[in-house]
Amino acid sequence: MSDADREVALVASDMVVLTLRDDELHVALIRRAAATERGKWALPGGFMRRGESAEQAAYRELREEVGIAERDVVLEQLRTYTEVERDPRPERVIGVAWTVFGARLPDLEAASDALEAVWVPVDEALGMPLAFDHQRILADGVERARSKLEYTSVATAFLDDEFTMSQLRHVYQAVWGGSLEPANFHRKVLSVDGFVEETGDSRVGRGRPAKLYRRGSAQTIYPPLTRASVRGARPRS
Amino acid sequence: MSDADREVALVASDMVVLTLRDDELHVALIRRAAATERGKWALPGGFMRRGESAEQAAYRELREEVGIAERDVVLEQLRTYTEVERDPRPERVIGVAWTVFGARLPDLEAASDALEAVWVPVDEALGMPLAFDHQRILADGVERARSKLEYTSVATAFLDDEFTMSQLRHVYQAVWGGSLEPANFHRKVLSVDGFVEETGDSRVGRGRPAKLYRRGSAQTIYPPLTRASVRGARPRS
DNA sequence: GAAATAGTGTCTATCAGACATTATGAT
DNA sequence: ATCATAATGTCTGATAGACACTATTTC
Helix, strand or coil, rough: CCHHCCCEEEEEEEEEEEEEECEEEEEEEECCCCCCCCCCECCCCECEEECHHHHHHHHHHHHHCCCHHHEEEEEEEEECCHHHHHHCCCCCCEEEEEEEEECEEEECCCCCEEEEEEEEEEHCCCCCCCCCCHHHHHHHHHHHHHHHHHCCCCHHHHCCCCHHHHHHHHHHHHHHHEEHHHHHHHHHHHHHHCCEEEEEEECCCCCCCEEEECCCCEEEEECCCHHHCCCCCCCCC | CCCCHEEEEEEEEEEEEEEEEEEEEEEEEEECCCCCCCCCCCCEEEEECCCCCHHHHHHHHHHHHHHCHHHHHEEEEEEEEHHHHHHCCEEEEEEEEEEEEEECCCCCCCCCEEEEEEEEEHHCCCCCCCCCHHHHHHHHHHHHHHHHHHCCHHHHHHCCCCEEEEHHHHHHHHHCCCCCCHHHHHHHHHHHHEEEEEEEEEECCCEEEEEEEEEECCCCCCCCHHHHHHHHCCCCC
């Protein structure tokens, strides 16, 4: 094979940024300012630069495009999209997609690349037409988030450093849809070694004060929590 | 930002090709013929060409570099490696990595890109120095395979169309290391709807003939099989 | 019959889910 | 006292793991 056959590609980092707002799962969408697909809703993202990894590009675009700081989020690679027709531009563009989880992220500030930047409820966003193949990336990202809640402790990434058991349960309910039985959830979470640890404090509100927890050292949950136990879940799509 | 800052990259598809030989998990390694890292052991792979997706490049390289046909394997995306220093060449090279599972794959034929191409037991390969960041990719791929056996039915990708329960169990034992209790494994597999279905035939050997099964329609296994049950497993690394 | 392998039955400890009960605060 | 929320207790059915046992073939 001759070297001339090798494709050279631009590398875009596309982010599925998820957070909870009013106990509902939201995703960050921007309306594109750039010429290609201008005006369409899209996932935030941008091109990897010289001397930068795709992960660094992701963090930079989070900051520049929607005003989110690296320390406020957990970023994980989702997958890479390389179909030839996924981008209409003459240059070949491949997309490295990431999931980004954050706690109580603020309203978005639309920067240079975006006409608007807003939080959209995930159920609504999944029904919107999006630029490029972002519809599919979003669906993959949401499914990944749902799945990761089962066997990892990433749910805590949606919460502040200190949180109540009820708040943790609301994360699961928002991401999975439906409701979980509080008593069983409580017992299950505490039975997993290193999932959460007590801070010793409690939070006062209406009703009995709730103990506060922080994330423990465990990365994975065994045995996993299971989506089978959600009641009134939205039907499988 | 000026367009000139955008990196253009070569896209390599790197494959962690796994198969069972003598009930032991093996990975395909080549010894590099190309100038860069010449003579070093590496994962098979090659550059995405114009008009081709990374997936198509993976299938093409499987055929060209190690003589494996697309219909004989199951290919899944692993993750993408984009660190700046991962490749010493002046051109920027990012790697899209894939896991490839196949049944009784034949001895490898070293083609143009390779001085040699051989099956290496995974435990041995994990201890070898490999070119580029292939050591890490291999470790990620093996861990992904172990994990996927828990909650998907991909184990059947390591077997012919028709297989016995004992053969399926040997797949799990080889990939996970250690041994599984035959009776419980049998009962568990049959209890998962759509994991396997009987063909009606049986295979004669020493001892009582074994019923033959083929893969069912299920993609995922719920509840999952669990590595917690392996006895005499190799210690966690 | 002995050996080898496949497949079934059974016991027990554990655990998930349902739901009742108790605890502790605010008003 | 009442309400609201948090947390614990209890019951039951399902299941995983251990292991004994039966079945069917070859030699």
